[in-house]
Amino acid sequence: MAKKERASNGTSGGSSSSGGSGGSDGSPLSSPEEIAPDPFIETDAVASVRDRITGWLEADQPVHLIGPTGCGKTALALSAAAKRGRPVVWINGDEAVGTAELVGTHSGGERYEERDQFVSGVSKTTEVVRERWVDNPLSVAVKEGATLVYNEFSRSDPSAHNVLLSVLEEGILERPGKHGEDRTIDVHPEFRLLVTSNDVEYAGVHEQQDALLDRFVGVNVDYYDAETEREIVAAHVDVPEETIEQVVDAIRTLRDELDVVVGTRAAITAAEGLSVFAEDGAEEFGDELLVDVFTDVLAPKIAGEGDGIDELRDAISDAL
Numbered sequence: 446m447a448k449k450e451r452a453s454n455g456t457s458g459g460s461s462s463s464g465g466s467g468g469s470d471g472s473p474l475s476s477p478e479e480i481a482p483d484p485f486i487e488t489d490a491v492a493s494v495r496d497r498i499t500g501w502l503e504a505d506q507p508v509h510l511i512g513p514t515g516c517g518k519t520a521l522a523l524s525a526a527a528k529r530g531r532p533v534v535w536i537n538g539d540e541a542v543g544t545a546e547l548v549g550t551h552s553g554g555e556r557y558e559e560r561d562q563f564v565s566g567v568s569k570t571t572e573v574v575r576e577r578w579v580d581n582p583l584s585v586a587v588k589e590g591a592t593l594v595y596n597e598f599s600r601s602d603p604s605a606h607n608v609l610l611s612v613l614e615e616g617i618l619e620r621p622g623k624h625g626e627d628r629t630i631d632v633h634p635e636f637r638l639l640v641t642s643n644d645v646e647y648a649g650v651h652e653q654q655d656a657l658l659d660r661f662v663g664v665n666v667d668y669y670d671a672e673t674e675r676e677i678v679a680a681h682v683d684v685p686e687e688t689i690e691q692v693v694d695a696i697r698t699l700r701d702e703l704d705v706v707v708g709t710r711a712a713i714t715a716a717e718g719l720s721v722f723a724e725d726g727a728e729e730f731g732d733e734l735l736v737d738v739f740t741d742v743l744a745p746k747i748a749g750e751g752d753g754i755d756e757l758r759d760a761i762s763d764a765l
């Protein structure tokens with residue numbers, strides 16, 4: 446198998462669940478060691494942007510990491526969060542994320558009986574239903590002083606994020622729906638927020654409130670230099686150096702020439718494909734195999750576009 450053994454932490458395929466996976470006890474909290482991406486390549490380019498992120502977090506600034514699909518935002522965010530050495534809570538933005546998914550909700554009732562003994566032989570039993578409150582990632586993170594990594598945050602409905610304003614501005618989290626004195630939580634001084642957005646979706650999917658976006662510093666990232674991309678692909682796929690070079694050269698050409706987004710993940714997938722489809726032990730590949738593999742890898746980006754596949758194959762063939 447060409448795929449290198451690695452710990453699974455959601456950075457290679459993108460997690461689809463909204464809630465953080467967290468630790469094995471069902472808590473959304475993970476230790477820094479658990480979420481640190483592995484493998485994680487740290488060339489100068491990678492370290493410099495990761496250190497910008499950790500620097501801003503140290504300065505107590507919420508960070509918005511913005512960049513194109515598959516450029517390494519999630520890996521950077523998790524690496525920066527792990528570097529802080531605080532527990533980490535992870536959440537993935539999507540349409541289903543509302544205020545309750547962030548702050549918590551009542552999860553049914555707990556029944557118990559209260560017994561009043563009036564006089565000897567006369568008693569009354571009352572069944573009481575007590576609502577049980579379950580915290581969700583944001584509440585857990587602000588209580589524990591964790592780093593909240595909120596991936597693809599612009600995919601969630603902006604109204605879900607109203608609660609973030611008072612967290613960032615006043616250091617208070619309100620839990621709508623929760624009754625009693627502990628309806629609000631004082632934000633732990635070590636709590637930090639790190640959100641990521643795809644640069645297209647940042648403006649496109651849901652326009653987030655300016656009042657909220659203004660409170661973040663924005664760190665913009667792009668695809669890495671060729672040497673960094675080669676090292677990343679080599680860290681994920683066990684193929685000869687020549688194959689890595691050929692794949693990364695091709696990916697960078699296609700990125701410039703095609704209308705579809707061609708990320709570093711596509712390079713990793715193509716290298717995995719080539720290692721399976723190539724003749725045994727081949728280090729370089731014929732044009733036809735390259736075109737086939739890249740067409741398959743990039744096809745999902747134009748799914749449902751009629752003649753799209755033929756056009757994509759021709760464009761890839763012309764570019765390579």
Ligand SMILES: Nc1ncnc2c1ncn2[C@@H]1O[C@H](COP(=O)(O)OP(=O)(O)OP(=O)(O)O)[C@@H](O)[C@H]1O
Pocket residue numbers: 456457458459484485486487491512513514515516517518519520521643677680708709710713
């Ligand atoms: N520094 C790195 N070291 C090792 N692998 C990396 C590094 N940066 C990115 N990768 C790998 O490249 C691929 C894309 O990275 P990642 O998922 O972080 O990108 P992304 O920008 O978050 O993507 P998307 O926009 O699709 O969510 C993943 O397989 C990831 O493991």
